[in-house]
Amino acid sequence: MRLVLHWLRQALVPLLSVICGFIVAGFAVFLSGANPVDALVALFQGAFLERNSVSETLIATIPYIFLGLAVAIGFKAGLFNIGAEGQFYLGAIAGTYVGYSLHGLPAIVHIPLAVAAGMLGGLGYAVIPGVLKARFGAHEVITTIMLNHIALAVSDYLINRGPMGDPHASAPKTPFIQHSAELPILIPNARLHLGLLLALAAVPIVWFLIERTTVGFRLRAVGLNQTAARAAGISVGWTIVLVMAMSGALAGLAGADEVLGVSHFMPPTFSVGYGFDSIAVALVARSNPWGIVPAAFLFGSMRSGAGFMQLQTQVSADLISVVQATVIIFVAAPVMVRWLFRLRERPAIPTPLAAQEGAAV
Amino acid sequence: MMRSVRSLAAAAAIVMAAVACGGNSGTSGGGASCSKTYKVGLVTDVGKLSDKSFNATSWQGVVDAQNDKSLCVQGKAIESNQPTDYAKNMQTFVDQGYDMVVAVGFLMGDDTLAEAKKNSGTKFAIVDFAYTPTQSPPANLTGLVFKEDQAGFEIGALAGLMTKTGTVGQVLGLKIPPVVRYAEGYKAGVKYTNPSAKVLEVYQGPGDGAAFNNPDWGKARAIDEINQNADIIFGGGGNTGNGALLGALSKQKACIGVDTDQFVSYPDADGCLMTSAEKKLATAVKTAITDMVKNQWPSSNLLTFDAANGGVGISSYHDYDSKIPADVKTKITDIQKKLADGSLQTGVNIS
Incomplete structure (x- = not known):
């Protein structure tokens, strides 16, 4: 019971922030001349009530879970990995390459290989800013943003008639992956794929890693106070590289999963902001691995229902970006949310160690 | 910051969508006769x-x-x-x-x-x-x-008639069939009206940045071509081509747009735009x-x-109208007619 109350308290501000985000977006809809209630109803209908829409909502949730975990792991260690987008691309590229270039493998071998390649791709790409930070003190926000642009340019080079372009296609894209690399479909006649189970399995693994292992302890210690961590004999540099590696592996897994599970090939503009949205996911979840699941589900639902909302009400599907952006503003300003809702001021920032112990209960 | 830019853009898009949809929200189609x-x-x-x-x-x-x-x-x-x-x-x-x-x-x-x-x-x-x-x-x-080649032929013919240096240029997007048809048609059109004219061309390759979306590259290539004496630049490659138009503008040379009437869709280049090769x-x-x-x-x-069913063609000359001699306009109209009735072929056959 105490645990439930504790979780509710943890979730209160994010929940209210989401509500505020919807209110602001509703206002934008109103200004555009449409009815906000109609838009909200259509968004809900599109995400849950139409044919296959639950399956589509879950499909949209999968990358948010992986990427939300990726960003959250960084947050736990005090690192702001803005590079999830780029690591997503590298993961997708590596997964796609293994997916189409290896022939004649049984699925039981081919799928794990392609998934592992995706994780390695993202991992390798995230280690670069990790090392730059650990060794030279280069700020990871700057380096990861720059690496995002490079990742996009690299994928563009590879796919637009570059080495990975499909020479037989009239549009720039990679060849299709082999059937043996396609993630199995979970429900007949829908697109929902095995990636959902992988994503759900990743949550407890990441939680366990952060909260129950010595690696996780070091990671949290570095996040709370680098100087103290160093004084306690923890190698801060090594921990930073390790955290970026894990974060990148999760982001790369998201990219590979989108190719192996949904598109089965890679077009030039593969992700439009998944990596950035996932920062919002991690913020709403307050970097709690369990919290990632509902947060990812919320963002997945919005993305999935947006098309139907536009069809019914002609409110642009871009509206969901407004909701996401305002949610971030409110999550980032908990004091404002407490003031708006006249919530009693709890100790604004609980002492870090107390918070960590609380989360670990 | 990236997020805030994105959200601003999104907010702007909503307002625009509202404006855009304002016109047709009432016309739900269908009348008593449907x-x-x-x-x-x-x-x-x-x-x-x-x-x-x-x-x-x-x-x-x-x-x-x-x-x-x-x-x-x-x-x-x-x-x-x-x-x-x-x-x-x-x-x-x-x-x-x-x-x-x-x-x-x-x-x-x-x-x-x-x-x-x-x-x-x-x-x-x-x-x-x-x-x-x-x-x-x-x-x-x-x-x-x-048939982009027919639109390309028409602007090429115009460029051939209008060039003073005897050299014209084109800056193109990726080498995919529609772009190649424009480019080959352009060259054929230039040769048709001005056999001695030289056509400079450059395609965006895999290493040249975002496909159809690298205006800086397009601008630099247009300026290269102008430095090689070109006085009319055709920008045929999305936003890359838009960059080429800006390059021509910066050097005070003439430019030609692509796909839509860019005088309307891309006012930044209005200062140099003769016309656009349109596919409708x-x-x-x-x-x-x-x-x-x-x-x-x-x-x-x-x-x-194609030209016969009005699916491709050139846009109005807009601000450039007064700079184009009447006999050039007559020749272009004549070429349009001949392309439409089939008596003139571009000689381009790329699928």
Whole structure:
């Protein structure tokens, strides 16, 4: 019971922030001349009530879970990995390459290989800013943003008639992956794929890693106070590289999963902001691995229902970006949310160690 | 910061969508004379409706069809956020009982083929894409393609007549068939009116940055060509080409736009724009919708738009009108007529 109350308290501000985000977006809809209630109803209908829409909502949730975990792991260690987008691309590229270039493998071998390649791709790409930070003190926000642009340019080079372009296609894209690399479909006649189970399995693994292992302890210690961590004999540099590696592996897994599970090939503009949205996911979840699941589900639902909302009400599907952006503003300003809702001021920032112990209960 | 820019853009898009939709929200199609209202859904690629280019112009075709009361058409659009949404958004229209789905752009080629095969009761048209027989496109699917070489020929002829240095240039996007047709048509047109003129050309290669979206590269190449004596630049490659127009503008040379009337869609280059080589996506989309309504759906999986049916051509000269001599205008009109009636061929045959 105490645990439930504790979780509710943890979730209160994010929940209210989401509500505020919807209110602001509703206002934008109103200004555009449409009815906000109609838009909200259509968004809900599109995400849950139409044919296959639950399956589509879950499909949209999968990358948010992986990427939300990726960003959250960084947050736990005090690192702001803005590079999830780029690591997503590298993961997708590596997964796609293994997916189409290896022939004649049984699925039981081919799928794990392609998934592992995706994780390695993202991992390798995230280690670069990790090392730059650990060794030279280069700020990871700057380096990861720059690496995002490079990742996009690299994928563009590879796919637009570059080495990975499909020479037989009239549009720039990679060849299709082999059937043996396609993630199995979970429900007949829908697109929902095995990636959902992988994503759900990743949550407890990441939680366990952060909260129950010595690696996780070091990671949290570095996040709370680098100087103290160093004084306690923890190698801060090594921990930073390790955290970026894990974060990148999760982001790369998201990219590979989108190719192996949904598109089965890679077009030039593969992700439009998944990596950035996932920062919002991690913020709403307050970097709690369990919290990632509902947060990812919320963002997945919005993305999935947006098309139907536009069809019914002609409110642009871009509206969901407004909701996401305002949610971030409110999550980032908990004091404002407490003031708006006249919530009693709890100790604004609980002492870090107390918070960590609380989360670990 | 990136987030705030994105959200600002999103907010702007909503306002624009509201303005754009204001015009047609009342015209739900169908009148007393309509026994059936045909529902047409358009799925954009990730460029969305506000791209002032393929998506926007294709959507205009749906709006035109809707405004033509005799067709009894009602149109809606869904903007795709992600390439993985294409199939889903098309399926949404099918599930809602739409009679026809319009897919915008070659990036949706594979998804559109798969959706059309799966949903034989719905008509599918895809803009700027043709299927090969080996892909065995089903009867309910048609590609809408253009004879870009004819539009290229017309602007080439104009450039050949207007150049003072005897050298003209073109800065192009990726070497894909529609772009090559423009480019080859342009060269043929220049040679037709000015056999001794020289044509400089450059295509964007794999290492030259974002495909169709590297205006800096386009601008630099245009300036290269101007430094090699070119005095008219054709920018044929999306935003890369737009950069080329800006390059010509910065050197006070003439420029020629592509795909839409760029005097309207890209006012930044109005200071140098002679005209644009247009492919009329709106006309094409409306034609496909009309064929669906009138039960004249093409049996060949292909609708071709050319000078004869008004599907390609050059835009109005706008501000440049006074600088073009009357005899040049007469010659261009004559060339347009001959291309339309078939007495003049561009000699370009690229599919």
